[in-house]
Amino acid sequence: MKEAPSIYTRRFFIKQSALTSLALASLASCSLKPRNQNLKKGITLESDPNGYLDLPKGFSYKIISKSGTPMSDGLLVPGRPDGMGTFLDKMGNTVIVCNHENKPYRQEHSPFGPENERLSLLDQDMLYDTGGGVKPGLGGTTTMIYDEAQGVVTNHYMSLAGTFNNCAGGVSPWGSWITCEEDVTRADGKTIMQDHGYVFEVPMDAKGLVAPVPIKPMGRFHHEAVAIDPISGCVYLTEDRYDGLFYRYIPNQKENLHAGGRLQVLAVRDQDQLDTRNWENKKVHKNQSLEVYWMDIDDVESPEDDLRYRGFEAGAARFARGEGIWMGDGELFFACTNGGPEYFGQVFRYKCSPYEGTEKESTKPPMLDLYAESNDKTVLHMCDNLTVAPWGDLLLCEDNGSLNHIRGIDKNGEIYTFACNRVSNSELTGIVFSPSGKTLFVNVQESGHTVAITGPWEDLAG
Numbered sequence: 001m002k003e004a005p006s007i008y009t010r011r012f013f014i015k016q017s018a019l020t021s022l023a024l025a026s027l028a029s030c031s032l033k034p035r036n037q038n039l040k041k042g043i044t045l046e047s048d049p050n051g052y053l054d055l056p057k058g059f060s061y062k063i064i065s066k067s068g069t070p071m072s073d074g075l076l077v078p079g080r081p082d083g084m085g086t087f088l089d090k091m092g093n094t095v096i097v098c099n100h101e102n103k104p105y106r107q108e109h110s111p112f113g114p115e116n117e118r119l120s121l122l123d124q125d126m127l128y129d130t131g132g133g134v135k136p137g138l139g140g141t142t143t144m145i146y147d148e149a150q151g152v153v154t155n156h157y158m159s160l161a162g163t164f165n166n167c168a169g170g171v172s173p174w175g176s177w178i179t180c181e182e183d184v185t186r187a188d189g190k191t192i193m194q195d196h197g198y199v200f201e202v203p204m205d206a207k208g209l210v211a212p213v214p215i216k217p218m219g220r221f222h223h224e225a226v227a228i229d230p231i232s233g234c235v236y237l238t239e240d241r242y243d244g245l246f247y248r249y250i251p252n253q254k255e256n257l258h259a260g261g262r263l264q265v266l267a268v269r270d271q272d273q274l275d276t277r278n279w280e281n282k283k284v285h286k287n288q289s290l291e292v293y294w295m296d297i298d299d300v301e302s303p304e305d306d307l308r309y310r311g312f313e314a315g316a317a318r319f320a321r322g323e324g325i326w327m328g329d330g331e332l333f334f335a336c337t338n339g340g341p342e343y344f345g346q347v348f349r350y351k352c353s354p355y356e357g358t359e360k361e362s363t364k365p366p367m368l369d370l371y372a373e374s375n376d377k378t379v380l381h382m383c384d385n386l387t388v389a390p391w392g393d394l395l396l397c398e399d400n401g402s403l404n405h406i407r408g409i410d411k412n413g414e415i416y417t418f419a420c421n422r423v424s425n426s427e428l429t430g431i432v433f434s435p436s437g438k439t440l441f442v443n444v445q446e447s448g449h450t451v452a453i454t455g456p457w458e459d460l461a462g
Helices: 010-024 027-032 307-314
Strands: 053-056 060-066 081-088 094-100 141-147 152-160 166-171 176-181 199-203 223-228 235-239 246-253 256-268 290-296 322-327 331-336 346-351 367-373 383-388 394-398 405-409 415-421 428-433 440-444 449-454
Touching (some): 060 141, 060 152, 081 449, 094 166, 094 428, 152 199, 176 223, 235 322, 256 307, 383 428, 394 428, 405 428
Parallel strands (some): 081 166, 081 428, 223 322
Antiparallel strands (some): 060 449, 081 094, 141 152, 223 235, 246 256, 322 331, 331 346, 346 367, 383 394, 394 405, 440 449
16 A cells, blocks of 8 residues: 655644634634524434434444453553544554543553553563552553544554553644643652653554653643644643643753753733632633733642642632643634633633744733633533534533533534433543544543544535
């Protein structure tokens, strides 16, 4: 088969980012207009006779991965799949890198078996935290090679092992998955051999386990998601805490996050310690433009897990559980799951400076605005992971502990429901399209399933 050309170029990433901005340009009006049914071209969900996943007419799903089943490397598919990224390999296959949000005490989700009997299959040097041979880290990432034409996984293996609670992350412009630990457990020298709370990098073309090297200059905290600006090279990071901050990492070398850099926290000009959550008092209004600046923060490995406290005391803005991020054309959008007076969720937009990350940034500073704030949980309830469809709509996963949906927002600001989880109360996670745009992948986290959805996407694209 003829090799497919590499698509991971700066130009490609910028093009995809511009599509993101187009999709999100309509989001501002969505939170004000409750929708009782799907309004986009009359699309409604059809009840799944298997009671698994309701989808619009003509769409179908296929479970392509189940936790606990053997992978190609002899390990078991770990449980609790979370954030995912997709790539195109040289043979034209879709590469899916998937996080697993597991802590070491949930042995039923282990890739190593109920008694760690499969640990012997691993080179122990490739395991970030061995747990003293008793409680190894059960998080990390798996990589699937997916033949989209046939709809089958042809290879499946562990690509990062021994980490804790890998939640979300983000794709890099150079073709790697940046995976984040949402955990700040400290080493005790007994069953926890490493500190946790770091970011790791997994190249999309890794054929097996990668060396588990934490990118420590990116800070140690409850990491959630990552977005990278292909122009400036700046990396933006969310923190999944009720009193979290929004971070920026300026690497010393573009495309080499391991070469060190500066970690910063976002603050709002003339409004030090701004509480954006709007829980008790309405301090941030929709579409209000806020001039922001960035402050360096030191001691980023934070032995006391106090980055968010120190940053806030210095004047940084506070956010309610920052989660999913997508990079747009000179701007990015991130979800705050519990933001807003009803705790139903917010979406913020950050507009980059033309001089982002440089000494000239203050001459034309970045801006922040509250782009959406849900006041009706029937419209949008606790948005978490999000992605942008090839035709420009925004798709968001809900994480509310009850009836969870994939909601869509089209370019006219209309909200519609694309899917409903009927099999459990589990959140849907890791939502992402294949590079071709023909398949949507999503996880049913507590079921341990990765699902491929196909159908007449053109029905949604009008």
